[in-house]
Structure formats: C-alpha cells, structure tokens
Amino acid sequence: MRNSFLFTSESVSEGHPDKVSDQISDSIVDLFLSKDPEARVACETLTTTQLVVLAGEIRCKGVYEDGAWAPGALEEIEATVRKTVKDIGYEQDGFHWETLRLENHLHGQSAHIAQGVDEGENKDEGAGDQGIMFGYAADETPDLMPATLDYSHKILQRLAADRKSGRAPFLEPDAKSQVTLRYANERPVEATAIVVSTQHAPGYFFHGGEGDEAKYEELRAYVKGVIADVLPAELLTANTVYHINPTGRFEIGGPDGDAGLTGRKIIVDTYGGASPHGGGAFSGKDPTKVDRSAAYITRYLAKNIVAAGLARRCTIQLSYAIGVAEPLSVYVDLHGTAAEGVTEAALEQLLPQLVRLTPKGIRTHLGLNKPIYKQTAAYGHFGRQASGDAFPWERTDLVDKLKAAFDR
Numbered sequence: 001m002r003n004s005f006l007f008t009s010e011s012v013s014e015g016h017p018d019k020v021s022d023q024i025s026d027s028i029v030d031l032f033l034s035k036d037p038e039a040r041v042a043c044e045t046l047t048t049t050q051l052v053v054l055a056g057e058i059r060c061k062g063v064y065e066d067g068a069w070a071p072g073a074l075e076e077i078e079a080t081v082r083k084t085v086k087d088i089g090y091e092q093d094g095f096h097w098e099t100l101r102l103e104n105h106l107h108g109q110s111a112h113i114a115q116g117v118d119e120g121e122n123k124d125e126g127a128g129d130q131g132i133m134f135g136y137a138a139d140e141t142p143d144l145m146p147a148t149l150d151y152s153h154k155i156l157q158r159l160a161a162d163r164k165s166g167r168a169p170f171l172e173p174d175a176k177s178q179v180t181l182r183y184a185n186e187r188p189v190e191a192t193a194i195v196v197s198t199q200h201a202p203g204y205f206f207h208g209g210e211g212d213e214a215k216y217e218e219l220r221a222y223v224k225g226v227i228a229d230v231l232p233a234e235l236l237t238a239n240t241v242y243h244i245n246p247t248g249r250f251e252i253g254g255p256d257g258d259a260g261l262t263g264r265k266i267i268v269d270t271y272g273g274a275s276p277h278g279g280g281a282f283s284g285k286d287p288t289k290v291d292r293s294a295a296y297i298t299r300y301l302a303k304n305i306v307a308a309g310l311a312r313r314c315t316i317q318l319s320y321a322i323g324v325a326e327p328l329s330v331y332v333d334l335h336g337t338a339a340e341g342v343t344e345a346a347l348e349q350l351l352p353q354l355v356r357l358t359p360k361g362i363r364t365h366l367g368l369n370k371p372i373y374k375q376t377a378a379y380g381h382f383g384r385q386a387s388g389d390a391f392p393w394e395r396t397d398l399v400d401k402l403k404a405a406f407d408r
Contacts, residue, residue: 015173135298
C-alpha cells in the first residue's frame with residue numbers, strides 16, 4: 001500500500017433518475033414479497049419525461065398465477081409506482097407522480113429458469129444465475145465503510161432531509177456528490193476536493209440578470225454548511241476545494257433531465273470503487289437472486305471479520321452456477337492487514353461452517369424474504385447502521401465466534 005494517495009467516491013440522491021428507477025423496482029419487489037414471501041421478481045424500470053416503463057418476470061401467489069393477473073393487481077402496482085415517485089418528491093411539469101404515464105410489461109417467469117432454481121424432492125434450491133459477488137469492509141468509519149463513499153452518501157441524505165422538512169425549500173430531488181480524500185498510512189487525513197451539484201427551484205438562484213451571483217453564494221454557503229456538519233472537522237482544511245453546482249443553473253433534473261434505468265449505479269450502491277464488484281445489480285431482484293443475496297452475505301461476513309479485529313480491511317468473493325446450490329468458490333483477501341495468527345486460508349475454511357452459503361441458507365440466516373428493499377435503493381445498500389437503518393446484513397453477531405476460532 002502506498003503511504004500517500006488520493007481516492008474519490010461519488011453518490012447520487014434518491015431523485016437521480018437512475019435511483020428513481022431503482023426505488024420503483026424495489027418497491028415492486030416489496031409489494032410482491034408482502035403478498036408471497038416466496039415470490040420471484042426481476043423488475044427493470046425505465047424513467048424519462050412523464051413516463052415510467054416496467055419490464056421483467058414475476059411469479060407470485062395470489063397476484064400473478066397461470067399467466068393471469070389477480071383482480072386489482074395491476075391497479076395496486078400502479079398505485080405503488082406513483083406513491084414511490086411522490087415520496088421522492090417529484091411534482092414537476094416534466095415528472096409528476098399524479099400525471100406521469102405508466103407502461104407495465106411485467107410477465108410470468110420462464111419455466112426453464114424456474115425448473116433449475118426451484119427446490120425439489122431430491123434437490124436443494126439452486127442459484128438463480130451464475131455470477132461472482134463481492135463484499136467489503138474497512139475500519140475507516142463507524143459503519144466499517146470507505147470514508148469517501150460514506151461522506152458522499154451522508155451529504156445527500158442531509159440535503160434530502162432538509163428539503164423534505166422545509167429547512168431548504170429551494171432544493172429539488174435530483175443531486176450528486178463526490179468526495180476526494182488524501183490518505184496517509186491508509187488513513188484519511190484531508191478532504192482535498194468536494195463536489196456537490198443539486199437541483200434547485202426554477203428561478204430561485206438564477207434569473208439571468210443582476211443579483212444572480214449573490215443568490216448563488218447563498219446556495220454555496222448552505223451546501224458548505226452541510227458539508228461542515230457531515231465531515232469531521234479535521235478533514236476540512238484551508239486547502240479543501242469546493243465545487244458546488246459548478247456549471248451554474250440546475251433546474252431541469254430527474255427523469256425529465258436524463259433517462260433513468262435500474263441498476264446503473266452499482267458502484268454507488270456498494271463500496272464507491274474501493275472494492276471489486278461482480279457486475280450484477282441488486283434493485284428489482286428478489287433474494288433468490290444471488291446477485292443480491294450473496295452480495296449481502298459477503299458484506300455481512302467481511303464486516304464481522306473487521307468488527308472482530310481480525311483485519312482492518314477485508315474483501316470476500318463468492319461464485320455460483322445457475323441451478324447449483326453451493327458456491328463454487330470462497331475467496332478472502334485481508335489486504336495485508338490481518339491480525340497476528342489470522343490467515344485468509346483459515347477464514348476460507350471457517351466461513352462456510354458459520355453460515356450455509358446456499359441461496360436458501362443465506363436467505364434464512366439473514367431473513368431476506370421480507371419487504372425491506374425499497375429503503376436500500378438510495379444512499380447505498382451497505383453501512384447506515386449508525387444512522388438508524390437496521391439492514392440484517394449489517395449485524396455483527398458473528399464476532400464472538402470469529403474471535404473464538406482464532407483464540408482472541
């Protein structure tokens with residue numbers, strides 16, 4: 001590891017068009033899981049000006065069976081989509097929860113996929129697809145997340161909270177942030193650059209005439225105040241450079257400004273680039289899909305390893321084949337930070353003994369067959385325990401067993 005380097009992560013708000021799509025897809029997952037804990041859902045969402053398009057495959061008792069929708073099901077799906085958009089805060093001419101048009105192209109799950117995945121008399125439930133999944137933890141923050149990503153998320157969460165509470169009525173839902181930190185001896189020591197671009201009410205800051213610069217400084221002062229509240233004071237120095245709405249006016253945003261798609265912000269969803277990513281998106285997928293559930297269990301295992309003091313950083317990889325229950329490989333990398341007597345090889349043998357790493361075993365251990373996913377679809381799927389979000393994969397209930405295994 002280099003003694004000194006710069007590292008950057010970004011985040012996007014719940015009103016970013018891709019995140020709007022993610023939240024709609026996960027609200028559909030939650031809807032079906034609330035009806036049937038064994039529901040199969042793969043929902044993709046496209047958002048653009050005054051339009052939401054749903055596509056994908058489902059299977060859900062009492063909602064969609066034998067190729068037909070139950071009475072009222074389509075109306076409930078539409079109500080769920082509109083409520084999700086309303087909760088985000090879109091009431092603009094170009095994207096409004098009441099007046100947007102919805103196209104629903106969801107249909108039944110392929111029988112060929114189902115036969116390979118479903119549990120049978122002589123067969124354990126198999127993975128819903130092949131793939132590789134990664135989990136990561138680092139001791140940079142109380143949530144054991146990369147600091148650059150943690151602060152990027154928290155800046156935008158604060159903007160959203162201020163917008164919804166009325167403290168910052170000039171804000172609109174779309175926003176992006178980016179934090180660059182300088183590291184020395186693997187620890188963040190200074191914020192060198194912070195970028196925040198936030199959508200704002202039309203005409204509030206820029207009128208094209210006298211007074212624009214003063215109003216723009218009002219926006220800058222507000223955002224810099226948020227940053228000062230979020231980042232530790234020792235990281236903000238005289239050398240910190242701020243880029244706040246660097247292009248100026250940002251009035252047209254969200255799906256009206258740019259089309260959104262489910263699954264296009266997977267680095268934001270995971271570890272901000274500090275760890276590898278398997279490539280599979282999470283949102284819109286029920287927990288039988290290992291893209292989602294195995295990514296959650298790898299985070300859970302990596303976090304417990306770091307929380308147990310066995311290493312300061314940990315990356316875990318699992319791999320699966322479609323229709324096969326057990327993972328094909330378990331890989332652990334402690335990045336040269338292992339405590340004395342702790343080895344990657346020993347952990348690779350131990351972890352499958354602590355948790356059964358089949359799709360069903362993961363879902364059972366973490367209790368994933370519940371409608372808990374909409375809340376994951378903005379501000380990251382990992383961390384956030386310290387701020388009150390109780391995702392089951394953020395528990396640290398393996399710490400004692402891990403310590404005992406290494407006589408610690």
